[in-house]
Structure formats: structure tokens, C-alpha cells
Amino acid sequence: MKFIYQEFYSASSASDQGTLYQLRNLLHRVDVTGPDGVTGAFRQHFAFVEDCLDAFILAAAMDIMGMNELDDQPKEFRPPPLIQTASCDEQYSWLSSLAQEILERHVKLDKDKNPQQIAAEAMELDQNSALIQEMYDPLTRKYTCTCAKEYKSLGFFKRHLVKEHNWTFDVPEKNPSETDLIASYRGSFMKNALLLRDTYNAFRMGDGNRISRNTKFEMLCASVRGHTKYKLWLWRFQAYITAILTPKQAEEYLWNCTASTSGGVGNNIPNDNLVELHVQLVKKLIKEQGGNFTYQSAKKAALSAHLQKEMKENLEGNVAAASSGRSRTKTDSSSDLYLILKELVAAGVFRYEVGRKYDSFSNFKDVYQRINLPELHAWITKQKTRASSEMF
Template identity: 25%
Template structure:
């Protein structure tokens, strides 16, 4: 479409950008004599900044006389690559601390053990380095979990429990056995109890023990006590028979690690497989964690995306929004990548070409490079192939990370990450619990959803929905 000399930080420039995009909307008013004809709605995606500025530009045109003057033909949406980057921030908030270098089993200790010095406390500074560390860290925790679940001493030993019993009479299936054991592991160490969104306090009665109170403040303090001692606090008896309640911060860290890292891996796999329905389903979980992790902007954008698929858009447009979330140039399974990442690749190629014009960048050069970018890239790749010139493809290839994963697994051997041992502490995570969602106040969360849905329903570009 060409590169515009506009800055999306400014309202006037963003309006010009949206108007430029609008010329690609079918049946806009310049194409038909009937000015009242409804344009066919088209989805327009980007990162959070583009998403937010796009909505502001359309809202500023709400008083236009025709649908096209109101820019109703464009529907803003949020893309997946920048959501991946934001999810890394969530993981860093709960698992990363520079004061945990001596706490073996933590993310920062793993970073030091693997000498991943390009990873910092701000994962967005080097997204791929942070992603690579997270992949190794997740694999190490899963391998350690498998060793614990099957009673293995090391990766080369044989299982001592939960072994596969090959019984010809019962027609045992190895696949079903693996899935069953994986489900058991997930139920024991990953799944957690989440408060129901439909819970409402009708009276001053505790929803945990049904004790009645006179003052709402007393009821709130009492329920906070129940939440604090709900799951991650286990009872144990002393020699005198006295029962005490204590926590295991190391076990809590393990539970939080598996929960966050497996959600990330599931989202990444859903993108690679082009499974739009699974991506949208995962956003329901992301929404909860964004609210408790200090990410209000992405929580708001995620909620709007969910509302778009459920009620704001027509069934046809919601289907497009769900399943048109990635691109695939190889035509093979498990090779999809997000649309906004594809745009980032095009931007990189454009910057490389436009800066080769001796530093003189004019609108004429911008137009020429933007329109010939794909063709020149194909010519250069073909020339390099014929001339047998080695040129990096720029694609991310899978590396063998087995050695780094085994280094971390070796460190985890004596920690008993999957055993509950009362009283264990993490010096850098004194307040960590096994479920970050315990801090989510469901009553306030429900009120926030109601307010946001009211705002969404007033956006003029969501109507009519019959397209």
C-alpha cells in the first residue's frame, strides 16, 4: 500500500492513515453514486498503540454525514505477536528477579547458568533472546516433572512408578497411556481453582464458611483470610500433635512457572498451527492474568477482542476475526506466524532498501521502494541462488537446545521442585503463591467488564452488524 510520512502519535496524522486505508474498503462512497450505501467492513490490525490510535481516529469522525465519512468500514483489532511480547512481561513480573541469583530453580538463576546475558529485566529489549530462555526454562521444568512423575533418577534410567502396563487382553494403547499420564500431571501441578465470575455476594455471609457478619469490612477481611489459606497452605502435625499451617514457596514457584509458561507455549503453538479458535480461547485466560499483573491496556484490548468475537460483530465477521490471524508462505503445517510479525519483517526490508539511497529519503524514493520491495527481494534471492552466494535467509531456525536443558535439569535434581515441603522459602519471592489469580477480586472484575462492555456498545463502527 505504500509508506506514508505520518506519525500515529498525532491525531491528524492518524486520521490521514485511516483514510488512506479506507480506500481499500469495498463499496465506500467514492465507488457508488448512492452516498448512503453501507461499506463492507474490513478488519484492520496492529500493535496496541496502532489499535488504540485507530479507534481514536474513528471516534473523532463520529459526526460524519455518511458511513464512509464516519469511517465505519474499518474494524480495528489487536494482533498476536505483540500479545506474545506482553505475555513475556507477565512472566517476568511473577518469576524474574535479579535478587534470585542464588535461588536455584528461578528464571534469573537459569539465565545466569546458561550465560544468557542478552536477557535483561525488560524482556522487550530482546524478544527472541527472552523467548529462547523461556523455552529452555519450560523444557527443563517439564523434564524435571517427568522425572518426578515416573520416579526416574535421571533421564537415562527406567521408570519406577506410573509405568506402562502392556496387557494384550485390554488392548492398551500407548497414546492413550501418554495422554492419561499427561492429564494426571497437569491436574496435579498446573490446574488451579479460579473464582467463578458469576459469584455475587447477596448478603453479609462468608462464601467459604457461611459465617454471617454485620459490617462489610469485617466480611471482606474474613474472606481474605480464607483466600490466603486456600490452596497453597498445607497442614502438618508436630510431635506434640499440634496442627500448624505453613507454606512451601518453592512449590508455589513451580506451580506458577508451569501455569504461565505452558499458557505461553500453548499460545505459541496455536499461532504456528493457525488455530484461531484456540488463540481466542487462550485470550480468556490472558485477560485474567493481565488484570492481576499490572497490564491494564492489554487487559482492555483483550476484553474488546473477546467481545468482538461474541457480540459486537456479525457471525461472519467474527469468524474472519477468529480464523484470519496468521499467514503461511510455506504451505506446510506448523509454519504460520502472526500478521503483525509479517509486517515487522516488511518494515525491516523497507528500511534496509530505503537507506541505501545515500541517505536522501524523499517521497518519490519511498513510493518506489515500497512498491518494488517484494519484487526486488525475489530478484536478489534468485541471483544469490544462481551465483551460489551465501546469504542469510533471516528466518529463525530451530536449534538443538538439549545440552542447555540438561544443564538446568541437573541443577533441579536435588531441589525436589514437585514435592511439598512445609516451610521452604524463596528469598526473592517471599509472597509468591501457587495461583496469581487469588489476588483477583471477582466482584470488582465483573463491574469492570460491565463498564467496558457499555463503552464498546457505543462505538459507531460496530453497527450495523449484518455484514
């Protein structure tokens, strides 16, 4: 969540139609204050991103279907006749085709930097790294090339390989003037907001496979913003699943990332949130002890916190008392969605015109375009070496 605001929220972009800051002012969401306020007002910031994403998806669908207003009849990509009476499979098939069209036309703009291309470039770096290690002689502490030249420094050796043998260690960048930076901003925001929504739903459903898949994209985002601790945690999560733990332990680790505190489908929460809730409960019990607080009383409070909470909830259920905080009133944001949608359509955010840009994001690049793959590869290689001896 904080990553999205760091990337797409700039307090100087009030005049840039379609940016998060301008849309926040349009809706008068005074409780949304950017990356610094995410921790203290997470729900408000999350709800704002969700509303923006819904409006962006609606605007993208309207553009594909040739509609200027929500009440217009589609001119292109029309739904089959009487689709409302069709079977669920037929409705799902048409919606899937529409979603795929949205992804291809409005989200996946930088074809030369898709995940498959990143994986191919990383594989090439792996092969180059393995070849370089074979050329290193630990006795002489020198790198010996196939042309018999020797180098003590890895940097000079790589320079020789690039100049004399046409090796590649860097990826050429695209000239920003050849792209539509407003479209890049829109596509990049939708990629990351969709990733946030999918991760949130994966934790709610306790879907270990989706959680694991999304951590790979999240690690790339953490690398772009320099969040080393998050990057390390996400990498170790993958390392435990794929290499370090036994198959049985890996499955347990993968499918026990969440916990259900109230039962039912879709009510899971991440384990770290569960720990935080338990810590808050223990702090509350200790605070209630006042001057009678001791180490032993704190220990008893920690061990009995869950039991006391269950007894309280059972008692409330028996006397038919509504538990405060158990349910939240759902806010109707349809009017806000309509305002955002009108703003996006008026600004032509879903057009593609080479040379357009936002003043506050004049040099904007897609998040996955900014991945420094050689640097990330070197960092992962170092972590692999550490993991071989430190992690267990």
C-alpha cells in the same frame, strides 16, 4: 514473554535453587537479562524459557514415575510393556494420562482458584450487579434496598448488603503459611510457560480457536500485572468475535490473525509481526535512497516492497543461491536441560512441604490467585458500556 520474566525473574534470587535467575546463572546465559531485555533479545529469552519448561516437565515426570535419574527404571506409573511397538493411539493414550497426572499433581495446586471457580465467581458478580441496577431509581438517584433503606452512595449500599443481607463482593484469601510457596512458584511458572508455548504453536499453525481461547487467560495475566493496553486489546478481540461483528466477519477476523510468508504447515506468523517486517523492509528501501528521498519515492517504496522482495527471492532460487536468514541453525540444548534437571531434583522443587519459600519470593502467590475479580468485573462492565456506543 515479558510477563513471565516480571513474575518469576528476580536478580536477587541467585541463591534460590530453581528460580529463573539462578538457572540463568547456572547455564551462564549472559544474553538473558530479565524483563527489560525481552524486547531487544526476544529469541534468547524465549529459548531460555523453553529450555526451563522442558526441564520442569522432565522433572515432574521423573517424580511421578519414582525416578532419581534419567537412566533409572520407573518404579511407579510404569509404561505398558513394549510400548515402543504399540500403536500410535495406545502410545498417545499413555502419554496423555502421564501429562494429566503432571497437571493434577504439579501444576494445578490451588484447587480453589481454577478457571471454573473464577467463572462461577464472575457469574455471581454479574447477578449481583444486575440486582443492584434494578434497585437503583434514576429519578431519586438512590439505591433502595428490599428492607426499604435508601442510599445515595453505591459504596455504602454495598456495605449495607454485606452487613445486613450477607452478600459477598470479595473472595477470601488463603493464608500463605498454609501452603508451599516453592511449589506455588513452580506450578505458576509451568502454567504460564505452557500457555506461552501453546499460544506460540497456535499462531504457527494459524489455529484461530486456540488463539481465541488463550486470549482469555492472557487477559487475566495482563490484569494481574496492570498492563491496561494489552488487557484492552485482548478484551476487544473477544468482544469483536462474540458480539460486535457479524458471524461471517467474526470467522474471518478469528481465522486471519496470522499470515504465511514462506508457505508450508506451521510457518505462520502473527499479523503484527508481518506488519513489523514490512515496516523494516520499507525503512531499508528508503534508507538506500539516501539524498534522493522524497515523499513520492517513499510511497513507491512502500507500495512495491513486497514485489521487490518476491523478485529477489525468485532470482535467488533460479541461480540456486542460498538466501541468508531463511533458515536458522538449531542449537542443541540437551546438556543445558540436564543441568537444569539435576538442579531441580537436588533442590527438591517437586516436593510439597508446607512452609517452604524462596527468599526473593517470600510472599509469592499463584498468578491466578492474585486476580482482583471485583475490580476486573467492574472494568469489563465499564468496557461493555463503552463498546455499546463506541466500537464498530
